[in-house]
Amino acid sequence: MTTTVYQFIQKQHAEFTAFHQALTNESDRGCALFAAAFLDKALSDLLYLSLVADKRIEKDLFEGTAPLSSFSARIKLAFYLGKISKECRADLDTIRRIRNEFAHHAELISFDDQSIAGRCRNLQFSYHERTQQPRSHFTAAVSRILAMLQATGLSSVAPLVKPDDRPTETEKAEARAQAELAIQDLAKSFSSKTEAIPNASVKGASCGKPQDASYPED
Incomplete structure (x- = not known):
């Protein structure tokens, strides 16, 4: 002591x-x-x-x-x-x-x-x-x-102050690159799904009633 x-x-x-x-x-x-x-x-x-x-x-x-x-x-x-x-x-x-x-x-x-x-x-x-x-x-x-x-x-034993855990400039750059790649992948995925939709289904769409449907008279 x-x-x-x-x-x-x-x-x-x-x-x-x-x-x-x-x-x-x-x-x-x-x-x-x-x-x-x-x-x-x-x-x-x-x-x-x-x-x-x-x-x-x-x-x-x-x-x-x-x-x-x-x-x-x-x-x-x-x-x-x-x-x-x-x-x-x-x-x-x-x-x-x-x-x-x-x-x-x-x-x-x-x-x-x-x-x-x-x-x-x-x-x-x-x-x-x-x-x-x-x-x-x-x-x-x-x-x-x-x-x-x-x-x-x-x-009692007091805890130590937590060391500086801020990201370095290199880590920040890597995070930006990863975010950019994720955005590009998302854009490509969205574009491929849009191209896969058949044109016929788009042209066949109309605001009126389908021709082969029968509706009761008002």
Whole structure:
């Protein structure tokens, strides 16, 4: 293991420890918002490490109204890239919804509110018994998912930019020649079919009624 990687792991461990301590000290609202923001950032880092390296990646994908600017979009792409399981995706979506409950209600709410407590106890990444406090379920699931996202990011290998695959001038000339031959063959085929039509059948055509046909009087 190189020194750079070792230092990176140390930094992540320090951040994780500080994160866990912050969750303990925060209010219920602060805990929910801070945890979701940290997971959102961890997902962003994971995806960043899993995609082609390009200087425009942040602007194209992660900033402002870009496709991966939201927590929800990052969860979905991480799942479809095979970076998280279906169960982890479900827990992340639950954490996102809990975050929204706290963020969108001005009145004082807590993890003990019925709708939030039920969601916390259903988090699959919590190791607690269901009788434990809802906030304990929430922080346990968040910490476990965060550790998993960071570990997955370390093992991710970004794909290389696809090499230039534009056709050469020689290939373009060959393609033009092949197209010209195809047009010539089509023209010859059409001409031979036209010449094969008997002249008699053309001369015999008329707009009136055939002479040997009998029609009832009007």
